[in-house]
Amino acid sequence: MPRFRSLPLLFVCLLLVGLSGFSAYRIGQRLGIADLQATGLHRLDLYATSLEREIGKYAFLPGTLSLAPEVIDLLASGGDGARVNAYLEKLNERAGTLSIYVMDTQGKVLATSNWRRPDSFLGEDLSFRPYFREALENGNGRFFGIGTTRGEPGYYLASALTGDNGTLGVAVIKVSLEQLEKSWTTVEAPVLVADENGVVILSAVSGWKFTTLRPLDEATRAAFDHTQQYNRRALQPLGIKPLADYDHGARVVRIAASGPETVSVYPVTGRFLEQSRTLPGTPWTLTVLSHLEQVDSLAQSRAALAAIAAACLCLLGIILNERRRHLRDRLAAREALQQAHDELERKVEERTADLSAANRQLQDEIGERIRAERTLRAAQDELVQAGKLAVIGQLSTGIAHELNQPLAALRTLSANAERFLERGDVDTTRTNLGRIADLVDRMGRITGQLRNFARKSSGQSAPVALCHAVDNALALLDARLRRASAEVARSCPVDEPVALCDANRLEQVLVNLIGNALDAMAGQPRPCIDLAWECADGRVRLHVRDHGPGLSAEAQAHLFEPFFTTKPAGDGLGLGLTISAGIVRDFGGSLHGANHPDGGAVFTLELPLAPTP
Numbered sequence: 001m002p003r004f005r006s007l008p009l010l011f012v013c014l015l016l017v018g019l020s021g022f023s024a025y026r027i028g029q030r031l032g033i034a035d036l037q038a039t040g041l042h043r044l045d046l047y048a049t050s051l052e053r054e055i056g057k058y059a060f061l062p063g064t065l066s067l068a069p070e071v072i073d074l075l076a077s078g079g080d081g082a083r084v085n086a087y088l089e090k091l092n093e094r095a096g097t098l099s100i101y102v103m104d105t106q107g108k109v110l111a112t113s114n115w116r117r118p119d120s121f122l123g124e125d126l127s128f129r130p131y132f133r134e135a136l137e138n139g140n141g142r143f144f145g146i147g148t149t150r151g152e153p154g155y156y157l158a159s160a161l162t163g164d165n166g167t168l169g170v171a172v173i174k175v176s177l178e179q180l181e182k183s184w185t186t187v188e189a190p191v192l193v194a195d196e197n198g199v200v201i202l203s204a205v206s207g208w209k210f211t212t213l214r215p216l217d218e219a220t221r222a223a224f225d226h227t228q229q230y231n232r233r234a235l236q237p238l239g240i241k242p243l244a245d246y247d248h249g250a251r252v253v254r255i256a257a258s259g260p261e262t263v264s265v266y267p268v269t270g271r272f273l274e275q276s277r278t279l280p281g282t283p284w285t286l287t288v289l290s291h292l293e294q295v296d297s298l299a300q301s302r303a304a305l306a307a308i309a310a311a312c313l314c315l316l317g318i319i320l321n322e323r324r325r326h327l328r329d330r331l332a333a334r335e336a337l338q339q340a341h342d343e344l345e346r347k348v349e350e351r352t353a354d355l356s357a358a359n360r361q362l363q364d365e366i367g368e369r370i371r372a373e374r375t376l377r378a379a380q381d382e383l384v385q386a387g388k389l390a391v392i393g394q395l396s397t398g399i400a401h402e403l404n405q406p407l408a409a410l411r412t413l414s415a416n417a418e419r420f421l422e423r424g425d426v427d428t429t430r431t432n433l434g435r436i437a438d439l440v441d442r443m444g445r446i447t448g449q450l451r452n453f454a455r456k457s458s459g460q461s462a463p464v465a466l467c468h469a470v471d472n473a474l475a476l477l478d479a480r481l482r483r484a485s486a487e488v489a490r491s492c493p494v495d496e497p498v499a500l501c502d503a504n505r506l507e508q509v510l511v512n513l514i515g516n517a518l519d520a521m522a523g524q525p526r527p528c529i530d531l532a533w534e535c536a537d538g539r540v541r542l543h544v545r546d547h548g549p550g551l552s553a554e555a556q557a558h559l560f561e562p563f564f565t566t567k568p569a570g571d572g573l574g575l576g577l578t579i580s581a582g583i584v585r586d587f588g589g590s591l592h593g594a595n596h597p598d599g600g601a602v603f604t605l606e607l608p609l610a611p612t613p
């Protein structure tokens with residue numbers, strides 16, 4: 001069910017429904033009344049024809065009495081009245097009229113069909129009756145009235161009877177219209193006939209008879225008393241209240257209920273369509289009253305249908321409107337989404353452009369760094385080389401001493417070999433030559449190690465057996481160790497660890513650490529260096545411990561700073577630990593120096609283990 005967005009829309013819909021219902025009601029009513037009008041006209045014709053026929057049947061009858069000789073005789077010369085009475089009695093019987101009588105020119109009844117009855121008006125003067133005067137004046141007279149003697153309503157038809165000497169009298173017949181009235185009671189709509197005074201003289205509804213359609217003034221009522229037309233009936237008004245006028249004199253009227261309602265086949269109170277016409281040859285008016293009950297109910301049904309249809313249309317309109325609105329909202333939401341999407345894309349593009357710029361900047365910076373690092377590395381390499389040369393310089397005294405000894409021995413042995421050769425002592429000469437060869441080998445090893453140490457390393461990491469590197473370092477320091485009578489205690493695990501680094505540089509670090517340890521223990525009678533290592537978490541840790549004085553607070557604070565040294569000038573450059581720390585860092589390792597709880601300094605070198613094949 002669509003939701004009403006606004007009260008005005010609901011109001012408009014209600015207004016539309018109401019207007020449609022009202023219009024349909026009015027149109028339905030107009031159409032219904034038009035239909036009813038057509039039917040009413042038809043009925044008017046029908047009833048008028050039937051009434052004319054009923055009256056016309058007897059119109060000629062009074063005039064024919066002039067053909068009866070006894071009647072003329074009675075009027076002209078006072079003939080046999082009894083004979084005429086008998087004649088009129090028979091004629092009345094045959095014709096089915098109420099009464100037939102003959103009057104002289106003075107209005108006195110000379111003969112009548114009802115002469116036998118006690119209430120017979122034989123001999124009565126009826127000159128006051130209008131039909132008598134009309135007949136004398138015009139030849140014919142018509143009159144509806146109530147009988148003066150019996151009070152029976154009837155229609156009087158009078159004709160002047162003429163003889164050779166002019167008018168002799170007047171013949172009158174009184175006919176009853178009761179049968180016709182009765183036949184009207186079975187038709188669909190009430191019908192009534194009002195006379196020239198507006199008094200209802202014939203009516204399908206018995207209660208309406210002798211009521212007035214319009215108010216009567218006192219003079220008229222007095223005239224009625226004189227003619228005794230209505231035999232002193234009360235003549236109450238029917239109470240027709242006009243509501244609206246339509247074409248051809250039709251009008252809608254309301255008849256209010258007056259007293260107990262007469263039993264009838266059709267409703268006799270309420271709203272009616274009133275249609276009238278005058279009856280030709282009479283001053284009477286025939287009126288048909290068609291009840292509007294059916295027209296009203298039909299118009300109400302049409303109004304209800306129209307209201308329902310309008311409500312359906314409104315509902316359809318509202319649904320369509322809601323749907324259109326929903327679609328529009330969806331479209332707007334989609335557009336908003338698209339806009340947000342476009343905005344987002346624009347921002348992303350902006351950011352991407354920013355990022356690209358930042359990236360380029362970063363790449364430039366990285367390039368700068370790389371270049372700086374290369375420069376640094378080159379400088380570091382230079383430094384390493386310088387460090388090496390410094391170490392070599394440091395070692396040079398020892399090396400010179402190491403080489404001097406074998407050289408002196410070589411000189412002595414070669415001199416001795418010469419003498420032994422001269423003496424012919426070949427065996428001793430051979431022995432001397434063998435010793436010379438050993439000494440040369442030893443010297444070759446020393447210089448080979450020095451060459452290895454001084455060689456520029458490749459800088460590439462490769463698996464290096466740690467024990468082997470330690471052996472090489474100790475071999476390099478062999479002369480110093482022996483001179484200081486130092487002892488090296490090694491505690492190695494069963495599996496030799498293989499570190500990922502550069503063998504040459506590692507040896508340089510080890511030489512530096514062991515050299516520092518020897519320096520720290522200078523002057524001790526039996527200096528001792530402990531070398532121990534352990535492997536854990538893919539890394540190997542080598543501890544180089546001495547039993548010297550340990551690291552001073554100042555030394556701990558500046559240990560790895562370049563050119564920090566506590567050694568006398570010429571002995572130390574203060575570059576050893578700085579270079580060593582740089583080398584180890586390049587391998588992805590670390591170097592720490594600390595004091596051992598039991599005295600002396602301990603340096604820990606940590607390196608990544610090479611992956612096992």
Ligand code: ADP
Nearest residue numbers: 516517520565566567572573574575576577601
């Ligand atoms: P150098 O040996 O040329 O002085 P190093 O960088 O190798 O340069 O050492 C810097 C300083 O650290 C040394 O002068 C010394 O004071 C201190 N040091 C190094 N090793 C030890 C050690 N094993 N015991 C005590 N002090 C040490």
